[in-house]
Amino acid sequence: MPVSPPAEIGMALVEVDTPALIIDLDVFEANMERMAKAVRAMGVVFRPHAKTHKSADIARAQMSRGAVGVCCQKVTEAEALVDAGITNILVTNEVVGQKKIERLVRLAKRAVLGVCVDNSGNVDSLNDCAAAHDVRLDTLVEINVGSARCGVSPGPAAVALAKQVASSSHLSFGGLQAYHGRAQHIRKFEERRLAIESAASQVRETMTQLAAEDIVCARVTGAGTGTWQFEGASGIYTELQAGSYLFMDADYGQNEDGDDEWSHGFGHSLFVYSTVMSLPDPARVVVDAGLKSMAFDSGMPVVADDPSTEYARPSDEHGNLQLSASSKRYTLGDKVRLIPGHCDPTVNLHDWYVGVRAQQVEALWPVTARGALF
Amino acid sequence: MPVSPPAEIGMALVEVDTPALIIDLDVFEANMERMAKAVRAMGVVFRPHAKTHKSADIARAQMSRGAVGVCCQKVTEAEALVDAGITNILVTNEVVGQKKIERLVRLAKRAVLGVCVDNSGNVDSLNDCAAAHDVRLDTLVEINVGSARCGVSPGPAAVALAKQVASSSHLSFGGLQAYHGRAQHIRKFEERRLAIESAASQVRETMTQLAAEDIVCARVTGAGTGTWQFEGASGIYTELQAGSYLFMDADYGQNEDGDDEWSHGFGHSLFVYSTVMSLPDPARVVVDAGLKSMAFDSGMPVVADDPSTEYARPSDEHGNLQLSASSKRYTLGDKVRLIPGHCDPTVNLHDWYVGVRAQQVEALWPVTARGALF
Numbered sequence: 001m002p003v004s005p006p007a008e009i010g011m012a013l014v015e016v017d018t019p020a021l022i023i024d025l026d027v028f029e030a031n032m033e034r035m036a037k038a039v040r041a042m043g044v045v046f047r048p049h050a051k052t053h054k055s056a057d058i059a060r061a062q063m064s065r066g067a068v069g070v071c072c073q074k075v076t077e078a079e080a081l082v083d084a085g086i087t088n089i090l091v092t093n094e095v096v097g098q099k100k101i102e103r104l105v106r107l108a109k110r111a112v113l114g115v116c117v118d119n120s121g122n123v124d125s126l127n128d129c130a131a132a133h134d135v136r137l138d139t140l141v142e143i144n145v146g147s148a149r150c151g152v153s154p155g156p157a158a159v160a161l162a163k164q165v166a167s168s169s170h171l172s173f174g175g176l177q178a179y180h181g182r183a184q185h186i187r188k189f190e191e192r193r194l195a196i197e198s199a200a201s202q203v204r205e206t207m208t209q210l211a212a213e214d215i216v217c218a219r220v221t222g223a224g225t226g227t228w229q230f231e232g233a234s235g236i237y238t239e240l241q242a243g244s245y246l247f248m249d250a251d252y253g254q255n256e257d258g259d260d261e262w263s264h265g266f267g268h269s270l271f272v273y274s275t276v277m278s279l280p281d282p283a284r285v286v287v288d289a290g291l292k293s294m295a296f297d298s299g300m301p302v303v304a305d306d307p308s309t310e311y312a313r314p315s316d317e318h319g320n321l322q323l324s325a326s327s328k329r330y331t332l333g334d335k336v337r338l339i340p341g342h343c344d345p346t347v348n349l350h351d352w353y354v355g356v357r358a359q360q361v362e363a364l365w366p367v368t369a370r371g372a373l374f
Numbered sequence: 375m376p377v378s379p380p381a382e383i384g385m386a387l388v389e390v391d392t393p394a395l396i397i398d399l400d401v402f403e404a405n406m407e408r409m410a411k412a413v414r415a416m417g418v419v420f421r422p423h424a425k426t427h428k429s430a431d432i433a434r435a436q437m438s439r440g441a442v443g444v445c446c447q448k449v450t451e452a453e454a455l456v457d458a459g460i461t462n463i464l465v466t467n468e469v470v471g472q473k474k475i476e477r478l479v480r481l482a483k484r485a486v487l488g489v490c491v492d493n494s495g496n497v498d499s500l501n502d503c504a505a506a507h508d509v510r511l512d513t514l515v516e517i518n519v520g521s522a523r524c525g526v527s528p529g530p531a532a533v534a535l536a537k538q539v540a541s542s543s544h545l546s547f548g549g550l551q552a553y554h555g556r557a558q559h560i561r562k563f564e565e566r567r568l569a570i571e572s573a574a575s576q577v578r579e580t581m582t583q584l585a586a587e588d589i590v591c592a593r594v595t596g597a598g599t600g601t602w603q604f605e606g607a608s609g610i611y612t613e614l615q616a617g618s619y620l621f622m623d624a625d626y627g628q629n630e631d632g633d634d635e636w637s638h639g640f641g642h643s644l645f646v647y648s649t650v651m652s653l654p655d656p657a658r659v660v661v662d663a664g665l666k667s668m669a670f671d672s673g674m675p676v677v678a679d680d681p682s683t684e685y686a687r688p689s690d691e692h693g694n695l696q697l698s699a700s701s702k703r704y705t706l707g708d709k710v711r712l713i714p715g716h717c718d719p720t721v722n723l724h725d726w727y728v729g730v731r732a733q734q735v736e737a738l739w740p741v742t743a744r745g746a747l748f
Contacts, residue, residue, distance in 0.1 A: 278524040
């Protein structure tokens with residue numbers, strides 16, 4: 001069931017079939033360079049999250065600019081990237097169930113792999129499977145620093161789990177996973193800063209308790225596009241996982257920047273390209289991109305080149321552009337760039353990236369791990 | 375990039391990897407039989423919408439129970455189904471842009487195909503391309519009967535477009551597409567009935583005007599799972615397009631049934647199967663199905679076998695089950711069936727259906743047209 005690409009290299013942008021996932025390569029590369037420069041200046045390891053892009057080509061572009069490897073969220077996502085040549089991956093998630101654990105352990109024979117835990121029984125399951133396959137698994141303890149998703153509490157619960165990992169025959173304690181997901185989309189800069197200050201202090205306290213038990217915590221990993229400058233400057237986090245900085249979805253665009261060195265300058269580089277397919281009335285045109293080509297969990301997409309026009313009322317394969325007096329005039333067949341509200345689940349709806357520079361298609365990259373759900 | 379299936383035939387349900395799209399085959403078949411019986415009784419043609427299931431296997435199951443063919447929303451969706459042997463398809467949508475029109479016209483050489491129009495320039499484009507390929511295209515005029523999406527106004531505008539179609543050298547006027555999408559999710563039965571009464575009367579008036587111009591309108595097609603019994607009984611609609619009746623998403627489950635013969639009895643047959651992957655606190659467990667395995671545009675999924683537990687706060691690969699005093703007790707690795715809020719965009723996130731009967735995997739069907747966006 002492979003879906004053929006919506007474009008050919010060399011084609012003019014306006015010839016690209018729609019809906020399609022397009023990347024403005026100039027902005028995309030500037031975003032990568034900017035982040036590479038920042039993490040070098042901060043002296044931290046950069047391991048961007050590949051759940052954003054799911055692409056081996058993009059992972060390679062990040063690694064050529066200094067990223068040590070990537071993060072994945074799912075075992076099959078990691079498998080797809082390893083198959084495509086990306087062999088340094090941290091699974092920033094718990095892996096539960098015998099089948100998934102088997103796949104993870106087999107993958108650890110082919111890649112530098114890490115995994116997270118937050119449950120004692122799961123630590124035993126991982127160790128049993130690793131022992132059966134004679135593999136040593138790098139295992140990080142996930143702590144809940146404010147996101148209230150997965151993770152054990154910082155402090156004694158984390159220390160107990162780290163001790164169990166460290167004493168397991170086929171696991172190595174690889175450090176702490178301390179991602180504060182909820183902090184990423186807090187609008188106010190100062191509130192985001194405070195959230196990460198709190199997270200870092202919970203990590204610090206846990207590290208102190210680990211040290212008291214003679215457990216070395218060599219790595220503290222976390223951070224996202226909303227907060228990475230704080231983790232990077234914390235002196236606590238050693239590794240940053242930001243991913244969305246590449247594309248900058250419409251939601252991240254609503255975060256208030258600070259006056260720090262790194263807040264500004266990341267641009268929207270990812271768009272869903274769509275066609276005006278119906279002109280039902282003077283106040284409205286219909287485009288061919290809806291629920292099956294964009295994610296709406298973080299709000300409506302933004303019309304990139306016409307801010308006075310609003311995208312509204314999506315259905316599966318349609319969306320409405322509500323026109324105002326200052327909107328562009330649209331005719332049938334016009335192509336429109338939409339900035340998705342949330343890039344990660346939008347990318348997962350597409351099989352191809354179309355890389356564009358100077359209105360021309362320069363690259364076609366498969367979404368390597370599209371649909372890698374398990 | 376084909377994704378391998380999450381199950382094998384013969385496997386116990388609990389062994390299926392997650393997140394996975396599972397079908398309760400007993401309920402699914404009962405839904406199909408019930409609809410087949412209804413449309414037979416009504417004496418209308420049944421052409422279910424394949425944008426719901428995107429599956430050649432399911433299209434065949436519907437056609438073996440009397441469906442004349444299926445509807446598609448996209449040219450590539452139709453291509454995928456034609457390639458898989460389903461050769462009677464109505465594209466219930468406008469096809470705009472030279473590339474898409476070319477594909478449509480080429481497909482019309484391999485299948486009994488219809489397409490919709492709502493624009494005079496588009497009629498010319500279709501005719502030019504059909505002429506170039508020496509194909510005759512069955513072309514329906516879409517009228518807006520209340521949905522305010524695509525479609526021309528009923529009455530004179532529709533008649534003018536039908537005349538243009540009928541006088542085009544390589545197009546045949548195939549009738550009226552009159553789908554009232556907005557009516558489908560009106561909660562009150564009587565309000566849905568009135569909405570379709572209004573739609574049918576707009577169609578009737580348009581047909582009268584067509585007849586006055588000696589244009590034969592042989593087909594009026596439309597209807598969805600929320601209203602099909604009204605179109606079926608209208609004496610105006612000749613063909614029904616309902617699709618979601620197969621699966622019955624959580625949103626349709628909230629529509630108020632009437633006391634008519636056909637309102638009751640369609641059951642939820644489609645589930646996203648998920649695993650409890652973290653037990654962070656006594657009031658909450660985390661499952662491995664989130665924004666990348668379910669659609670949330672029509673609300674949260676419903677926990678199928680535990681109504682006192684609520685799914686909440688999805689992220690890309692996680693969701694939270696909020697437990698109450700009467701919730702089940704969950705342990706790590708437990709599997710949970712979730713009823714998606716909206717089936718169509720949920721199906722499009724998966725590559726495989728896992729058909730289950732008596733807790734055992736009986737069928738594995740590819741989502742044939744998954745990701746067929748163009």
